[in-house]
Amino acid sequence: MTATTTSVHPAPPEGVAALEVDALRFDYPDGTPSLQGLSLRVEPGEKVALIGPNGAGKSTLLLNLNGILRGQSGAVRVFGETLSDATVRSIRGRVGLLFSNPDDQLFSPTVYEDVAYGPLHMGLPLDEVRERTQDALAAVGMEAFADRPPHRLSLGQKKRVAIATVLSMGTPLLALDEPSANLDPLARRELIALLDRLPLTILVATHDLAMVADLLPRSVLLDGGEVVADRPSAEVLNDGPLLAAHGLEPLSAHGHPHA
Amino acid sequence: MAALTAIVERYAERDSVLHRADARAKVPAAVLYIFAVTSTREGDWLSLALLVLPVILGAFVSRLGPWFVLRRTFLALPFVLAAVPLLFTREGETIFTVPLLGWTASREGAEAVATILARSWIAVGVAALLVSTTSIVEILRALRWFRVPGLLVATVFFAYRYFYVIGEEAQRMLRARDARSATLPGYRAGRSIRWRASVAGHMVGSLFVRSLERSERVYAAMQARGYQGEHRFLDTLAFPPVQGVVAALVVLYGVAVQLLVRAA
Numbered sequence: 260m261t262a263t264t265t266s267v268h269p270a271p272p273e274g275v276a277a278l279e280v281d282a283l284r285f286d287y288p289d290g291t292p293s294l295q296g297l298s299l300r301v302e303p304g305e306k307v308a309l310i311g312p313n314g315a316g317k318s319t320l321l322l323n324l325n326g327i328l329r330g331q332s333g334a335v336r337v338f339g340e341t342l343s344d345a346t347v348r349s350i351r352g353r354v355g356l357l358f359s360n361p362d363d364q365l366f367s368p369t370v371y372e373d374v375a376y377g378p379l380h381m382g383l384p385l386d387e388v389r390e391r392t393q394d395a396l397a398a399v400g401m402e403a404f405a406d407r408p409p410h411r412l413s414l415g416q417k418k419r420v421a422i423a424t425v426l427s428m429g430t431p432l433l434a435l436d437e438p439s440a441n442l443d444p445l446a447r448r449e450l451i452a453l454l455d456r457l458p459l460t461i462l463v464a465t466h467d468l469a470m471v472a473d474l475l476p477r478s479v480l481l482d483g484g485e486v487v488a489d490r491p492s493a494e495v496l497n498d499g500p501l502l503a504a505h506g507l508e509p510l511s512a513h514g515h516p517h518a
Numbered sequence: 519m520a521a522l523t524a525i526v527e528r529y530a531e532r533d534s535v536l537h538r539a540d541a542r543a544k545v546p547a548a549v550l551y552i553f554a555v556t557s558t559r560e561g562d563w564l565s566l567a568l569l570v571l572p573v574i575l576g577a578f579v580s581r582l583g584p585w586f587v588l589r590r591t592f593l594a595l596p597f598v599l600a601a602v603p604l605l606f607t608r609e610g611e612t613i614f615t616v617p618l619l620g621w622t623a624s625r626e627g628a629e630a631v632a633t634i635l636a637r638s639w640i641a642v643g644v645a646a647l648l649v650s651t652t653s654i655v656e657i658l659r660a661l662r663w664f665r666v667p668g669l670l671v672a673t674v675f676f677a678y679r680y681f682y683v684i685g686e687e688a689q690r691m692l693r694a695r696d697a698r699s700a701t702l703p704g705y706r707a708g709r710s711i712r713w714r715a716s717v718a719g720h721m722v723g724s725l726f727v728r729s730l731e732r733s734e735r736v737y738a739a740m741q742a743r744g745y746q747g748e749h750r751f752l753d754t755l756a757f758p759p760v761q762g763v764v765a766a767l768v769v770l771y772g773v774a775v776q777l778l779v780r781a782a
Binding site for chain 1: 690691693694695696697698699700701702703705706707708709713717720721723724727728731
């Protein structure tokens with residue numbers, strides 16, 4: 260594994276969860292309720308799927324994990340650190356957030372600068388910034404595109420660069436929103452292989468149940484801003500009635516992705 | 519998004535005579551009235567007082583209330599700052615001297631600044647009344663009816679249409695930056711103000727490039743649907759003559775104030 264995935268954070272003490280969401284309640288400013296007192300605990304190194312229909316609160320939950328959105332009540336703890344005004348910047352160094360649309364993620368004129376932004380902002384020495392940027396680009400196979408402007412890339416390439424921008428920060432927890440959506444089959448396969456290699460705690464919001472089956476041993480099913488089921492993926496994915504009741508479809512017999 | 523809407527979305531949904539009035543009466547009345555206001559001479563406080571009355575009246579008639587209209591005029595105030603140097607450049611009776619810098623402010627200068635302030639304020643008040651009671655589509659339709667070049671009207675329309683889109687794009691970029699603006703224990707975060715400024719500058723550049731590319735896509739989509747350089751509106755309703763008369767009276771009032779005060 261490359262150096263990008265080594266965190267600068269001290270290893271968390273034994274028994275501390277990677278993520279604890281405690282009775283988190285979030286309503287959008289226009290009054291639309293989203294998360295209804297949601298609780299979730301993820302252990303270090305776990306790879307967890309967040310599944311559920313559109314509007315279930317998956318993306319909202321991810322945006323709450325590093326303080327882009329802030330719940331009205333409840334708590335979010337990342338490796339024992341409670342999210343608050345005082346800790347939000349520090350938490351952003353622990354939670355790498357991948358937006359579902361890579362055009363939302365990439366804001367710099369070149370790929371290289373975008374990937375370097377996180378480590379540069381953290382104030383790391385320039386040598387280390389360069390090393391992390393190189394490593395992150397290598398991890399997603401995009402070194403050759405370092406000098407390209409992001410808008411000149413294909414969607415699959417943008418997705419990979421977007422992942423690199425998070426990897427370069429060395430966050431121990433990755434929160435990914437729809438990472439496989441709209442990718443061609445090969446790009447999707449490569450993405451799954453990449454995520455499988457990363458020795459990190461990973462939370463993936465997705466409709467791609469075939470990816471869940473391949474990559475994520477645990478599934479948390481959300482609907483209406485609440486956890487409906489939290490079980491091993493093999494069980495959840497074979498529970499046809501449960502999936503059907505929450506806008507999802509079981510995989511076909513030969514396990515083809517339906518996406 | 520709410521903040522952006524508050525700045526741009528000027529039309530306020532109410533039911534009033536002013537709201538129902540035809541834009542082809544309101545637009546020229548507002549424009550000509552603003553002309554009358556801006557031709558007020560320096561230090562002519564009586565005219566200014568008379569000219570502000572219809573704006574206050576309009577605020578009540580439109581059921582927006584004076585406070586609502588006043589709030590909307592604040593947006594234009596920063597531009598009035600451009601007039602402040604007059605305070606020091608106009609020759610005349612000295613009122614005070616700025617300590618250290620030695621600039622002297624003249625009474626004539628103060629009068630000039632106050633007049634410009636009052637004139638712009640009333641003019642912006644009139645414009646605020648117009649856009650608060652008339653939807654953008656109606657205004658554009660009226661402009662077309664008065665034979666304002668189609669290209670100009672289309673430009674305004676697209677500026678309005680895509681302001682939100684670009685605003686949202688900008689907000690998403692800021693959010694992406696925030697999501698990766700982290701601190702690490704033992705390191706000084708944020709580097710230098712110079713670096714942060716250059717990041718912000720590059721973001722503006724990216725936004726520009728994205729907008730340009732979007733405009734190309736939008737134009738292609740428009741051509742695909744048969745766009746030939748002219749925005750067509752559905753037919754407007756008949757124009758009741760009484761509204762034209764009221765509009766003319768409003769303008770006449772503005773002109774009369776100017777003429778009578780000058781004659782007196």
